[in-house]
Amino acid sequence: MITVTIEDPDQPAILAMLRAGEANSAALYPAESNHHLPLASLRAPGVLFHVARDAQGLALGTGAVVAHGDWGEIKRMWTDPAARGRGVARAVLEALEQAARDAGLRLLRLETGVHSHAALALYRRAGFVEIAAFEGYAPDPLSVFMEKTLAC
Template identity: 45%
Template structure:
């Protein structure tokens, strides 16, 4: 498996994001899905990583939007066939290293309470539960976490 920083505006990455969207919208009402579209992922303050298998097929993706006060993990997704193989862990490690190199000292994220595997991964990687941040409202369908990169 290879992790590389790429643009999200590629047909095979569009498929990953469409799979993620379908999954999220099957679990949560639209007003509780805080997704970035492909054009938002192409902004200069966004780090976007893709995990690919040996043949180049995408296994997963994730991004970090770097703001003035913190970076926010967005669009984290690993295809079901690749889960349990360390793809998510390696994506986040690459993104955290790059965010740290750009001077980012804290990462935040919002996810859903039914995404048990994702929550377990974030906990294992040192993310701590916290309250809402930014423009997110307090909501029972949102879980907020943060990690210091220092």
Template identity: 50%
Template sequence: MNSSALALELSLARERPDQPEVLALIHALDTFQSQLYPAASNHLLDIEALLAPEVRFLVVRDAQARVQGCGAIVLREDCAELKRMMVRPEARGQGLGGALIAALEVEAVCAGRPLLRLETGVRQRPAMRLYERMGYRRCGPFGGYRADPFSVYMEKLLGA
């Protein structure tokens, strides 16, 4: 799907994460993550945390206004952290993940956080490939994270 087709068929906007259709997507992400990793290696933000003022939560909807993906950034003191990235399995491969990350990068820059960091799981190779294609490079644990054999830490200096 090219970017003009993407723009015609999808909308990407800030929305609340506590809407029923968005909650269902977040629940699917939680279920997926809990099957891949032990609880101590799941660093999920709950809905209350996603509603905090320092969070920018974006939703991708299709032409019928159905939720196809979501993602968030959390504004930290020295960076923004990418969280809660999810695209429905049936909607993958159409550029939604990349479009969502690009929009979240704009949100980070607009909030004065040109460094975007993330933690993802070692068993999520498609996600890691997407992040690498978008310019993210591996780094060490940051913030409150500790070394974890199930985690991969990445960062990108935006605008570089």
């Protein structure tokens, strides 16, 4: 059983997960193609940071929605490698979509890397479509920009 709830990211286990995600990105992409929000930004108003946990309370994954007016951006999606294949990322994404709807957001956008094949597959299965670079980003051949209109 996986539960996904809004939590403060400033917890040792969560910070370790965020660092693992950053290290993974650094191994795949140059620094200018990585767009991680720092901890302070993840704790800011308008950010809904989620943590997936198993029945024993072990953190398995993270993700956040950052509100930008009437749309939101998905940030910091990460699943612990030991928990992959268990539906963690799907559960986090579904929780993020519901949180965005509850906040009155009409659409979600995201940026991910061209080499992040599992993430791209997840987003496509969830109904995200590719778009041009959006607010805050420049075109980057190593980035894929996507969005999904939310049904209210």
